[in-house]
Amino acid sequence: MKKAQATRLNILQKAFELIYSKGYQTTSIDDIIATTEVTKGAFYYHFKSKDDMGLAIIEEILKPALTSSFITALQSKENPIDGIYSLLYNILMNNDYFKVEYGCPVANFASEMTPWNSKFSHVLEELTKEWIEVMINTVEKGKKDGFIRQNVNAKHVSTFIMSGYWGIRNFGKIENDKKAYLPYLEELKIYLNTLS
Amino acid sequence: MKKAQATRLNILQKAFELIYSKGYQTTSIDDIIATTEVTKGAFYYHFKSKDDMGLAIIEEILKPALTSSFITALQSKENPIDGIYSLLYNILMNNDYFKVEYGCPVANFASEMTPWNSKFSHVLEELTKEWIEVMINTVEKGKKDGFIRQNVNAKHVSTFIMSGYWGIRNFGKIENDKKAYLPYLEELKIYLNTLS
């Protein structure tokens, strides 16, 4: 019950990298077992289907990694305006787990799977709602602490910011250059300051 | 030289609908010829490959349709703040060519094709740059006409707005309900008013 978990995790991680760079549909199981150097038997011992593995990637790789870094980044600054900006700046400019040319893995999954696969839709909805909730709470706390105006709607602001993030990720993919992020970040900073 | 063009256009339109709802990879040529009721011979007479057809969809269907409606919507109001808001409101809430559950066709293409297909990346980059340019010009005109502050950076603002649009489209896909657009639109209105 130790080595087996390691191979399972190895499959998930390697498969994630392949899917993140090539997309879910274009990543075949043969691709995955070739790069992980496990056999098909091992793969289907751990996952009952390709979709089962895809969902496990979201639940076991993306969800914990992103949610924790999301929360700590937001809480790193006293003023949520600084917290939100530094979260987005760092995730776009300094994170080298994410690549400009590949966009946001969650947005990619959503874009590719969502209309025709309800299981994926569901876990992705849960995940994004969790993020929005975290950001809403941050904004509300900022209102209580006097950093943000009382008439700011936390849900609207959070949705607005998350949308911009997903969108600029797609721009980055197209332009294939982190420089594409800069105009967005500049305007984000100005926008965030209007909330105080 | 008349009926042939009609079949070509028919293929492009039906293929677009399939791709818009299911994605490019998951739409097979057999799918396309089944719904268009043309044969494989006809298909490959008009397009030399699947990618050739995909690019034709962008160039001949999406580009003209979107760019023209984009420009006229932006110019419909004297104040660009109203113009931009009504453009986004209408494209999100009133356009029934686009479906919530399928998102933005251009963003879908970008998300799915961009990292591994440079030809698609290129035409999509051209297309989005064109939109950004149009919006920049609108904002600049608004500055000249006194509707928008002089210290507003038109490029930053345009990129910021376009990002938000693409992102909220992805949210809509996940939530599968136009209501997901409303918090975004409310905050967009507030943001746009800070530009005046």
Add this chain to the structure above:
DNA sequence: ACAAAAACATACTAATTAGTATGTTTTTTG
């Protein structure tokens, strides 16, 4: 140590894929 279960390996299958080879029909043009 040994049986049983867990973990992995190999060789297949049936379906689907983009694309082609080779036709026939329809239009156009001289």
Add this chain to the structure above:
DNA sequence: CAAAAAACATACTAATTAGTATGTTTTTGT
């Protein structure tokens, strides 16, 4: 009207796909 080119039709192919059937090896509990 006839030949040539354009437009479409049919039947294939070779590769790839997710998934399975049937093994062997390794680990675990007793």
